[in-house]
Amino acid sequence: xxxxxxxxxxxxxxxxxxxxxxRFKFTTFVWLSPAGILLIAxxxxxxAYAIYLGFTNLQLLGPHASSFSFTGLANLDRMVHDSxxxxxxxLTLVFVIGSGIIAQTLLGMAxxxxxxxxxxxxxxxxxxxxxxxxxxxxxAVAFIWYAFGQSGGMLSEIIGKPSDDLLSxxxxxxxCVANAWRGTAFSMLILSAGLRxxxxxxxxxxxxxxxxxxxxxxxxxxxIMRPTIMTNMILITIGTISDFTLIYAMTQGGPGNExxxxxxxxxxxxxxxxxLGYGTAIALSLIVIGGLLSIFYIRQLKPELxxxx
Amino acid sequence: MIWKKTTIGVAAGTLAASxxxxxxxxxxxxSTHSSPxxxxxxxxxxxxxxxxxxSDALAAKWWNAMAKQWKxxxxxxxLTLLGTGGTDVDEMNKAAVLFRxxxxxxxxxQLPTTYVGEFAGSGYLASLNSYVSGSSAPAFWTGMxxxxxxxxxxxxQVDAVNAGNNDSGILYNKVMFKKAGIALPWKPKTWQxxxxxxxxxxxxxxxxxxxxxxxxxxxxxxxxxxxxGNLIDGSTNPTMFDSKTGKWVVDSPGLRATFQFYRTLYMxxxxxxxxxxxxxxSVGQPPLLMKQxxxxxxxxxxxxxxxxxxxxxxxxxxxxxxVGVAAIPTENGQAPGSATTIGGWAWAVSKSCPDKADAWKFxxxxxxxxxxxxxxxxxxxxxxxxxxxxxxxFTKSSLYQLQFSAYASNGVPLPNSTNFPVYARALNTVTGNxxxxxxxxxxSAVSTMTQLMTxxxxxxxxxxxx
Numbered sequence: 001x002x003x004x005x006x007x008x009x010x011x012x013x014x015x016x017x018x019x020x021x022x023r024f025k026f027t028t029f030v031w032l033s034p035a036g037i038l039l040i041a042x043x044x045x046x047x048a049y050a051i052y053l054g055f056t057n058l059q060l061l062g063p064h065a066s067s068f069s070f071t072g073l074a075n076l077d078r079m080v081h082d083s084x085x086x087x088x089x090x091l092t093l094v095f096v097i098g099s100g101i102i103a104q105t106l107l108g109m110a111x112x113x114x115x116x117x118x119x120x121x122x123x124x125x126x127x128x129x130x131x132x133x134x135x136x137x138x139x140a141v142a143f144i145w146y147a148f149g150q151s152g153g154m155l156s157e158i159i160g161k162p163s164d165d166l167l168s169x170x171x172x173x174x175x176c177v178a179n180a181w182r183g184t185a186f187s188m189l190i191l192s193a194g195l196r197x198x199x200x201x202x203x204x205x206x207x208x209x210x211x212x213x214x215x216x217x218x219x220x221x222x223x224i225m226r227p228t229i230m231t232n233m234i235l236i237t238i239g240t241i242s243d244f245t246l247i248y249a250m251t252q253g254g255p256g257n258e259x260x261x262x263x264x265x266x267x268x269x270x271x272x273x274x275x276l277g278y279g280t281a282i283a284l285s286l287i288v289i290g291g292l293l294s295i296f297y298i299r300q301l302k303p304e305l306x307x308x309x
Numbered sequence: 310m311i312w313k314k315t316t317i318g319v320a321a322g323t324l325a326a327s328x329x330x331x332x333x334x335x336x337x338x339x340s341t342h343s344s345p346x347x348x349x350x351x352x353x354x355x356x357x358x359x360x361x362x363x364s365d366a367l368a369a370k371w372w373n374a375m376a377k378q379w380k381x382x383x384x385x386x387x388l389t390l391l392g393t394g395g396t397d398v399d400e401m402n403k404a405a406v407l408f409r410x411x412x413x414x415x416x417x418x419q420l421p422t423t424y425v426g427e428f429a430g431s432g433y434l435a436s437l438n439s440y441v442s443g444s445s446a447p448a449f450w451t452g453m454x455x456x457x458x459x460x461x462x463x464x465x466q467v468d469a470v471n472a473g474n475n476d477s478g479i480l481y482n483k484v485m486f487k488k489a490g491i492a493l494p495w496k497p498k499t500w501q502x503x504x505x506x507x508x509x510x511x512x513x514x515x516x517x518x519x520x521x522x523x524x525x526x527x528x529x530x531x532x533x534x535x536x537x538g539n540l541i542d543g544s545t546n547p548t549m550f551d552s553k554t555g556k557w558v559v560d561s562p563g564l565r566a567t568f569q570f571y572r573t574l575y576m577x578x579x580x581x582x583x584x585x586x587x588x589x590x591s592v593g594q595p596p597l598l599m600k601q602x603x604x605x606x607x608x609x610x611x612x613x614x615x616x617x618x619x620x621x622x623x624x625x626x627x628x629x630x631x632v633g634v635a636a637i638p639t640e641n642g643q644a645p646g647s648a649t650t651i652g653g654w655a656w657a658v659s660k661s662c663p664d665k666a667d668a669w670k671f672x673x674x675x676x677x678x679x680x681x682x683x684x685x686x687x688x689x690x691x692x693x694x695x696x697x698x699x700x701x702x703f704t705k706s707s708l709y710q711l712q713f714s715a716y717a718s719n720g721v722p723l724p725n726s727t728n729f730p731v732y733a734r735a736l737n738t739v740t741g742n743x744x745x746x747x748x749x750x751x752x753s754a755v756s757t758m759t760q761l762m763t764x765x766x767x768x769x770x771x772x773x774x775x
Contacts (some may be wrong), residue, residue, distance in 0.1 A: 034511060037631075058400070059431075059727075060405045060406075060621050061401075061405050061424075061427040061428060061430070061431050061727060062427060062430050062431055062727040062728075063430055063431065063432075063727070065409070065431040065433075066409065066431060066432060066433075081764075083760070083764065106436045146588075150584040150690055151582055151584040154583070163582070165582055165583045165584040166581075167584065167587075168583035168584065168587055168745055169745070186522075190371075232434060251527075251587075252526060252589055253526070253743075254587060254589060254738075254741060255525060255526070255583070255741045255745050256525060256526070256736075256738045256741060256742060268734075271398075271402050271728055272398070272529070272569070272730050272734065273728075273731050273734070273765060274405075274427065274727065274730070275765075305749075
């Protein structure tokens with residue numbers, strides 16, 4: 001008893017470990033090391049190397065293909081004075097914001113709202129058709145719109161000018177429409193799920209108070225769905241900002257450089273003009289743009305993030 | 310709400326990560342490593358599966374025959390064939406990545422002649438001078454005209470051996486010409502003659518395309534080889550790259566005259582529509598359009614006629630009766646009277662190949678008269694060796710091969726420089742602008758050339774010729 005009682009006393013004097021507080025354990029390193037090694041080897045090291053290459057004169061072919069050197073801010077200086085680069089930045093923003101964030105979110109939301117009110121059979125049919133565009137390989141979508149948008153294609157027939165080559169006269173519009181057409185299904189799925197999470201009792205209460213459909217949509221449904229909408233917009237931005245296949249297969253960045261968004265311009269510089277270092281520097285500029293958009297999203301989501309913590 | 314924070318955080322992080330991944334993916338591709346390919350007991354050969362021969366089946370037939378011949382000649386040396394898909398640009402991009410690692414580098418590479426300068430400039434190619442000089446020079450080399458040998462010889466170093474060439478001429482539809490009231494045989498003496506004929510055809514066939522002249526960036530440097538390059542070579546200032554100054558010509562009377570030709574072509578509605586001109590596979594359109602009776606005149610390549618053979622992509626038995634041929638005239642009919650670019654494919658040996666003697670043996674085998682002939686007939690090439698090029702087996706293989714062989718005597722290779730793709734893109738942008746906006750002024754076209762070249766290479770790399 002003494003021993004037991006003594007032990008109990010000692011235990012009371014010692015500071016108690018809180019069960020809810022995380023403790024550092026060396027074994028954590030062991031369990032995390034496989035993932036950590038993979039992350040370092042396959043992501044951090046190549047990324048750091050890419051950042052370094054962005055400041056070199058590395059060529060795909062040419063005198064600096066095998067013996068390249070660090071050139072400081074030369075690529076950055078070239079970029080600042082490269083009017084094609086700035087036009088490319090503008091095109092990228094139009095493509096990402098116009099065809100991705102705005103068009104896909106609006107169309108996805110419209111379809112999600114219509115689907116909510118439609119009969120289940122119609123909702124299933126329309127949903128399946130829309131999703132079909134999303135599950136098609138990007139290259140297939142490119143060829144569909146390539147055929148659709150050129151002279152003699154269905155689009156020029158529909159507008160009553162069969163000889164108009166819309167893919168050459170309004171190339172950016174056509175690739176934007178193609179991108180929106182492809183990505184709308186994804187938004188529809190995300191936003192439909194978000195709509196189902198809006199509590200019915202809130203909507204019913206507003207209805208009893210005499211609020212109309214549009215008022216309930218803008219004052220209740222959309223504010224509740226705000227985090228879902230923002231998440232959807234982030235995912236669309238991820239999918240669109242680095243898009244290459246769709247545009248390259250449809251226009252190769254042309255005519256001229258009219259559809260050369262940054263990933264396409266990066267490819268042209270790196271793989272057609274052999275300027276691998278400069279092409280990598282352009283890729284790094286995509287990180288900056290992506291980072292700026294991320295900051296924008298995080299700032300917009302600040303209220304929700306505050307509540308969550 | 311924790312899941313929302315986590316989801317949003319992960320999504321925002323992924324946004325930056327996805328961009329980074331794109332960058333790292335590119336770099337990872339450029340530094341791939343695996344087991345060595347070249348060794349003392351074998352050689353490897355990198356070639357295009359889809360872009361050299363008229364069909365994939367013919368490519369497979371030729372390469373299978375090569376493998377058999379190699380095995381029977383020396384079974385102890387293993388031959389590894391590294392066929393690659395896609396276009397010439399795809400093959401070259403793959404080669405450029407492989408050559409960055411000596412252990413990955415193939416011993417022999419089949420490459421477009423326009424890329425020889427780029428690979429040589431990278432220090433990737435072995436000198437072949439010792440194999441082609443002196444009394445031991447092989448017959449296929451001594452049988453080549455000096456101009457063909459020169460295509461892949463830079464600063465006195467033989468970097469590659471020509472495997473076959475394309476040159477250009479004018480193919481025209483005789484039936485449409487007759488209906489348009491143009492006397493046959495048609496032999497234009499100046500560019501104006503070509504445009505005048507195109508106008509007459511357009512008047513007679515308003516819905517069809519009068520004259521094909523490649524334009525736009527879609528098909529890459531090939532559009533220069535088979536399009537505007539022919540006109541520049543026939544102009545009064547036929548210089549694209551000034552080898553004396555090491556500068557690219559962005560403005561000259563010849564360049565302006567060439568731009569004026571394109572301007573008139575599209576301003577008068579004589580050219581093909583942009584939907585036909587701009588796709589990456591536009592190079593293959595003229596033979597098809599001619600066969601369909603939709604195109605009257607094509608400023609095009611010698612391989613077109615091979616496309617009309619029964620075994621090729623657009624069989625057209627009537628072609629021999631319906632199609633005529635003429636040389637591309639010079640601007641004002643000045644000497645030598647006709648002009649054409651010349652370029653094709655070549656064999657080169659990599660500097661890091663451990664067994665260059667075996668690599669050279671492979672090239673000798675590929676250049677045997679039979680293999681050279683098959684390459685030419687199945688690819689629409691003019692054989693580099695004139696002895697092969699004058700055999701009945703070649704001249705009768707498809708329409709007008711004899712004429713195209715004759716045109717090649719005035720052939721001018723495209724500049725063999727690392728920066729040629731930049732110049733080609735600038736030229737193709739200008740021709741594309743004329744096709745899309747025919748009212749584009751000549752000074753605006755020159756300004757576009759200057760701007761694009763300056764942006765890429767700097768103002769010290771360009772010049773104006775008076």
